Amino acid sequence: MKDLTMSLYCGITRRRKSFWCCRLLSTYVTKTRYLSELKEDDDACKKAQQTGAFYLFHNLAPLLQKSEHQYLAPQHSLLASLQKPEMETELKGSFIGLRKALFQLNVKDASLLSTAQALLRWHDAHQFCSRSGQPTKKNVAGSKRVCPSNKIIYYPQMTPVVITLVSDGTRCLLARQSSFPKGMYSALAGFCDIGESLEEAVRREVAEEVGLEVERLQYSASQHWPFPNGALMIACHATVKPGQTEIQVNLRELEAAAWFSHDEVATALRKDNPSYQQQNGAFPFWLPPKLAIAHQLIKEWVEKPTCSILPA
Ligand SMILES: NC(=O)c1ccc[n+]([C@@H]2O[C@H](COP(=O)([O-])OP(=O)(O)OC[C@H]3O[C@@H](n4cnc5c(N)ncnc54)[C@H](O)[C@@H]3O)[C@@H](O)[C@H]2O)c1
Ligand SMILES: [Mg+2]
Numbered sequence: 001m002k003d004l005t006m007s008l009y010c011g012i013t014r015r016r017k018s019f020w021c022c023r024l025l026s027t028y029v030t031k032t033r034y035l036s037e038l039k040e041d042d043d044a045c046k047k048a049q050q051t052g053a054f055y056l057f058h059n060l061a062p063l064l065q066k067s068e069h070q071y072l073a074p075q076h077s078l079l080a081s082l083q084k085p086e087m088e089t090e091l092k093g094s095f096i097g098l099r100k101a102l103f104q105l106n107v108k109d110a111s112l113l114s115t116a117q118a119l120l121r122w123h124d125a126h127q128f129c130s131r132s133g134q135p136t137k138k139n140v141a142g143s144k145r146v147c148p149s150n151k152i153i154y155y156p157q158m159t160p161v162v163i164t165l166v167s168d169g170t171r172c173l174l175a176r177q178s179s180f181p182k183g184m185y186s187a188l189a190g191f192c193d194i195g196e197s198l199e200e201a202v203r204r205e206v207a208e209e210v211g212l213e214v215e216r217l218q219y220s221a222s223q224h225w226p227f228p229n230g231a232l233m234i235a236c237h238a239t240v241k242p243g244q245t246e247i248q249v250n251l252r253e254l255e256a257a258a259w260f261s262h263d264e265v266a267t268a269l270r271k272d273n274p275s276y277q278q279q280n281g282a283f284p285f286w287l288p289p290k291l292a293i294a295h296q297l298i299k300e301w302v303e304k305p306t307c308s309i310l311p312a
Contacts, residue, residue, distance in 0.1 A: 039143035040143075042140040042141075046140055053077065054076045054077070055075060056087070059095070061097050062117070063093045064105075071104045073105060098113060098226060103289040103292075123156075126145055131150060132147055134147055136154060157230070158224065158230040160234060161231040161233050162189065162233075162234050163234070163294060164202050164237070164238050165235075166239070166240060168240055169239065170261070170305070171259040171260060171261055173210060173212075175188055175258075176257075183282075183285055185258075186287070186294045187294045187298065188257075198234055202217055210247045210250070210254075211248030214239070215240055216239045218236060218238075221235050221293060222234045223292075225293075235296065268286055269295075269298060271284075
């Protein structure tokens with residue numbers, strides 16, 4: 001049971017929320033303060049776990065149930081000690097890689113499982129203090145690890161990534177990496193360098209990947225992304241100067257990049273993800289699924305291609 005116990009992720013949030021709803025006491029502030037208390041108070045957290053709901057993971061894969069074209073993420077109360085195969089049989093599910101299942105989960109489960117997996121992965125990779133080399137100790141909530149010998153506290157981290165939809169006023173620029181599913185194009189993405197502002201990261205990534213200079217940019221939204229190690233995706237719209245639109249693809253980073261018309265993109269947005277090969281051997285053009293922030297950015301542009309954008 002040890003490996004499974006280590007991988008339980010507690011969903012106390014949900015159980016507690018419904019409890020408060022029943023009593024009409026629920027406010028965002030009350031819930032937030034309660035969760036903050038659980039992070040610091042091991043005894044309060046242990047008590048909450050007795051009535052909490054858990055997602056179950058094995059080797060970072062969540063236990064899911066397949067239902068037609070969807071995956072369901074069942075929650076459990078504290079479980080008896082069982083090995084993986086018995087656990088799957090008992091709970092009528094299987095441990096499935098999150099990458100495979102993410103886009104077939106509902107929004108709430110996808111978000112909680114992504115958070116859970118990122119946190120479990122961080123704990124797995126931070127077993128030892130980088131200063132003393134001693135094993136670190138997790139608190140009950142899993143919100144930090146402490147080195148017992150020098151008291152250094154380690155908090156879970158995520159990496160900022162910018163994702164930018166570049167437009168020239170009438171068309172938008174989409175690109176693909178060779179690792180993307182065949183035919184899928186997306187907005188430009190890249191890790192922020194240390195010391196950079198969001199605006200600087202957007203300008204650098206666009207210049208590095210497609211050889212264009214951003215003239216104006218506008219923040220759109222952000223999203224936690226669990227792969228590869230927990231990223232905060234920060235999504236922006238950007239424009240380049242009219243007449244300065246010649247793409248120079250950086251082939252070390254991208255397989256292809258091109259300008260797409262409003263009609264082409266609007267049509268692709270209406271389609272499901274067709275990863276089938278056409279008779280001529282090509283794969284049809286398609287866009288990231290609804291849950292991905294890239295999809296939201298592209299949808300925003302299709303709905304309002306000339307939205308006001310600030311100078312970069
Ligand atoms: N394009 C999309 O639609 C999309 C959507 C969702 C998520 N993402 C994510 O955005 C992330 C960044 O995109 P990218 O791969 O184009 O980044 P990128 O353009 O910065 O290129 C990746 C390269 O940058 C280097 N690098 C610099 N800092 C790094 C760091 N902190 N971690 C890892 N590598 C680092 C590595 O050499 C790596 O090979 C990817 O991990 C991807 O999962 C992209
Ligand atoms: Mg990139």
